[in-house]
Amino acid sequence: MSKAEYVYSVLLDEIRSARIPGGTALRAGEVAKRLGVSVTPVREALRRLEKDRLISYEAHHGATVVDLGxxxxxxxxxxxxxxxxxxxxxxxxxxxxxxxxxxxxxxxxxxxxxxxxxxxxxxxxxxxxxxxxxxxxxxxxxxxxxxxxxxxxxxxxxxxxxxxxxxxxxxxxxxxxxxxxxxxxxxxxxxxxxxxxxxxxxxxxxxx
The missing domain is CATH 1.20.120.530 (GntR ligand-binding domain-like)
Incomplete structure (x- = not known):
């Protein structure tokens, strides 16, 4: 498993289980520090999560977990x-x-x-x-x-x-x-x- 795949799997599980609830901002630097990786694989994982429609990007806010109603x-x-x-x-x-x-x-x-x-x-x-x-x-x-x-x-x-x-x-x-x-x-x-x-x-x- 690559570092990007590792980050993606961890974040996917946390979002799916709502340990990271909808509306939460995901900052690449903070995620990288928590998971012990560089920012690059985190950004790649975030792009995959965006493709999955689990996060969205907003100007001046960065990545945010989608809050589904x-x-x-x-x-x-x-x-x-x-x-x-x-x-x-x-x-x-x-x-x-x-x-x-x-x-x-x-x-x-x-x-x-x-x-x-x-x-x-x-x-x-x-x-x-x-x-x-x-x-x-x-x-x-x-x-x-x-x-x-x-x-x-x-x-x-x-x-x-x-x-x-x-x-x-x-x-x-x-x-x-x-x-x-x-x-x-x-x-x-x-x-x-x-x-x-x-x-x-x-x-x-x-x-x-």
Whole structure:
């Protein structure tokens, strides 16, 4: 990994997780000092983040993390619903017994963590669950698109619906429904449940 790639990966993770919130000014010199690199790779990383539309440049202000509002939240989850819903639809006709076993193992781990109150682990596990389904359904293009969509929008850890006790049961039931639809080869049901599941996350995010 080059220094520019290192800086980019660190800043991308910090922006995606909202550890660097929207509206924050990113000064190349300060970032360079914090990460122990020169200014040159920082500037290269900032250019990539600008291309990703995660930062913008303003006269006399420099680079600023984009502050996305409710319309952007709705667009993000709407796009996720379409891409991941299509992934589930396609996966219903392509999934193998081995694929299904892997998904069930991941789901069982989530249920176990939920039962023991380890809710902070569920968000990342859910991400893996969703992306694995999309990879099964669309290994050529769709998986890459799903990751690109998810990487394009910062979701604060504290905004995860998996941290809310009232949401966990319903979301795990949605995963169970998706698994059942995939196992039976019901593409329509798999897509519908996935879309509803993602849209519920979007509604929760907007409300919180």
């Amino acid at each position: 409710d319309e952007a939240v709705a667009e993000y989850y709407g796009l996720r619903a379409v891409v991941e819903g299509l992934g589930a639809r396609l996966a219903a006709s392509r999934i193998t017994a081995e694929d299904l076993a892997g998904l069930r193992e991941l789901h069982a781990a989530m249920a176990e963590d939920a039962a023991h109150g380890r809710h902070e682990l569920l968000g990342e596990q859910s991400r893996r669950f969703h992306l694995r389904i999309v990879d099964i359904g669309g290994p050529a293009f769709l998986g890459a698109h799903a990751r690109s969509v998810r990487n394009s929008f910062p979701v604060p850890a504290e905004a995860s619906l998996w941290l809310d006790d009232t949401q966990v049961k319903a979301q795990l039931e949605a995963h169970e429904g998706i698994l059942a639809a995939l196992e039976s080869g019901d593409a329509e049901a798999a897509e519908r449940i996935m879309i509803d599941h993602v849209q519920r996350a979007g509604t929760f995010r907007r409300d919180h």
